[in-house]
Amino acid sequence: MNNIGVASAFKTVVIPINDIDLDATFDCGQCFRFERQNDGSWSGVAFTQSVNVRYEDGLLIITGTGGADFEKIWHSYFDVDRDYLLIKHSLSSDAVLKRAIAYAWGIRVLHQEPWEALCSFIISQNNNIPRIKGIISRLCENFGQKLEDGTYAFPSPQTLCELSIDDLAPLRSGFRAKYIIDAAKKVSLGEVNLETLSKMTIEDARAELIKIKGVGTKVADCTLLFGCGRVDCFPIDVWIKRVLDCFYPNGFPVEFAPFGGIAQQYLFHYARCCPECELNGRE
């Protein structure tokens, strides 16, 4: 019932945070490695740390096998310093976004590792979310570092660049395997530097990423938004295209550009999952 014993066995980080919905945040298609547990908590791996996350009484409670920078990583990962209330208030001046936010109010845009985001969204192309999760899971199990609790870290580009396309056959990733290899090679050789992307203009950063085979504007934008903290990036996939065609025939409001990526994520989740959205067919 209390978790003092557990806390002594596992490192625990407690972060006060307002208006987060873990179900929406982990299940809105921005990350692919967290799984909901029977007790409503979520377990997953990021930054080579396996953690369990739950949210109770305004506190985000993270338990796991973290290192010294445990708090720093997860503080950033959950975008704690951003004032979502302020952003949501601003976005709600638009009628469509107001509806989307009423549904997707608890989403926060996570700060994932750049390489994992890049690789994940290479895999995402012309693919569906359940299968993306499967491929990424097999990628980690086959080539990622095994952690002490039996889970696996996301494999590094240095590891993957040594592999052939045939080596990736167990992933069943189809035509995307050659893209994964090319990305691993270009990143590990420094031909593409993921660390500097967050300081470049969107156009330059996008051009840098597109040097990788299988990376177009959409995958590049998702990498920048989810892996580099560029919330001014607005990835346009099939769902957002439908949203724009249906709700914004005259263009998306330019005043939202500085945090368009956050707006995009509300709209994406709303369009895909909200039964009351006319774009949503099923699920």
Next chain:
DNA sequence: AGCCAGGACAAGT
């Protein structure tokens, strides 16, 4: 059974 999936690419206008 058949359509489609958080697209990119090459080849063709």
Next chain:
DNA sequence: ACTTGTCATGGC
């Protein structure tokens, strides 16, 4: 600069 067929695989 735009449009179209193709690419593996499997979820629904």
